[in-house]
Amino acid sequence: MSYPRPKSPNMQNYRPQLTSVMSFGHRLSGVALALFAFGLAAWLVAGAMGPAAFDCAQAVVLSIPGRAVLFLLTLAVFYHLCNGFRHLIWDSVRAFELRAIYTGGWAVVAASLVLTSALWLWVLT
Amino acid sequence: MVDHSDEVDEVPRLKWPRHFPVPRDFGVAKGARIAEGKSWPTPEGATRIATLRIYRFDPDGDEGPRMDTFRVDLDDCGPMLLDALIWIKSKVDATLTFRRSCREGVCGSCAMTIDGTNWTACTRAMNELSEPATIYPLANLPVIKDLVPDQTHLFAQHALTEPWLKTETPAPERERLQSVEQRAVLDGYYECIMCFCCTSGCPSHWWNGDRFLGPAALLTAWRWLADSRDEGRGERLEALDDPFRLYRCHTILNCTRTCPRGLNPGKAIAEIKRMMLERGG
Amino acid sequence: MTRPRITPYSAAHGLGAAGHAARHWWAQRVSAIALVPLVLWLVWALANGGATDYAALSDWLKSPINTILMILLLIAAFHHAALGLQTIAEDYIHSRARFAVIALVQLACAAGGAAGIVATLLIAITS
Known part of the structure; x- marks a missing residue:
């Protein structure tokens, strides 16, 4: 043949579905939380270095961009936590019917939004 | 046969987004970039028309893959997508190539990516498709010709x-x-x-x-x-x-x-x- | 990577099955189960104003229970993160650079965990 065989497109034309989008969200929030773990360790090291270093770290964390990052992080925490439950339920070979997958998926999205807003409303008041 | 009568409707309900938000040629090898192909004429005297955009690739030619646009007379062919493809092959473009056999969803030959999800063409009704519908061969497989992947x-x-x-x-x-x-x-x-x-x-x-x-x-x-x-x-x-x-x-x-x-x-x-x-x- | 690809079967067979893969999967699940209560505790403690300034942080981590919970959280979180990031590296990197990235991930998580644990102990012990 005169032209090599092309590969048919995959992500470029496949429809985003709740299944794949939520799985990608789980991975993305996981990476964000891994970075948060390193940030937590750094914050604790700042605390161990004394009041001056810790106040510096707190100023960064409680600044406006810092609070924005914290908001996104709590969203990531609750999403990864709720979807993590869903994953653990699947690992026990339960809730694999299509209806359960979709209901659970939307429930996780709703729960993470509700928990994040509830937490931030509580903190800010 | 598994009873899935209470399952979620397999046809995606949300018509948008149709594909992941990446550029059409994101990460695609140069030889696999899809060009715009031929737009075939509307059949004369047809009242109900469906537009199908179909992935085409000619291994004997010198060009890469392209998207052809066909217009199908729904009153002249059967209710399923496979019927429309056969109609195109017999009345419009005889070079359109696809696998098919049982025409009832039990052989697995006509599996293809229809409107962004994989399904068998013989069990996908024409009235479940978007307008225009996009038909690609099964995702991420080397393409032998048109809608025939190398499995x-x-x-x-x-x-x-x-x-x-x-x-x-x-x-x-x-x-x-x-x-x-x-x-x-x-x-x-x-x-x-x-x-x-x-x-x-x-x-x-x-x-x-x-x-x-x-x-x-x-x-x-x-x-x-x-x-x-x-x-x-x-x-x-x-x-x-x-x-x-x-x-x-x-x-x-x-x-x-x-x-x-x-x-x-x-x-x-x-x-x-x-x-x-x-x-x- | 160099792998025999002469026939379709040898391409699918590759280098054979490595074995012991279920351990990684199980460790991920165990650390996940541990993280559920620990993360909820952390979020609640921080939202409750446990560490608004140095004095509050010191008081909070001086309590032995809080010290232990923080150390357990760091162990579980860095273990879970190391396994997860390794999975991501295996998924997306297909060249030999994968090994370098996985090594980096494991070392960084070990270092981060160790740093966090030592820092917690220092805050708890020193005044």
């Missing part, structure tokens, strides 16, 4: 699971007996028609398809692991105990979503992982 690797992965009965006990005079309950365990796994809609729609298989076996092969592996008459469970689990062959599955569940027979490869893989754990992984 050699997928069948090799299926063969790797050794899908036959393994026994040490010599054959009895009649059948190897199995109770009704033991036979019921195979329901939902033996009906696989090897259309590879699931494997072709699995993002993990897109990224690691050379080493990850994929939902179709793993569903078959579970069908034999679950069979009470099989005596090779240890060998089978040893062959699957690999970070790539089995454990690239991250329970994304695109497979269960897209199976045109209503089977559940995701559940089969979870059962394999549980059996692997029981073995003492």
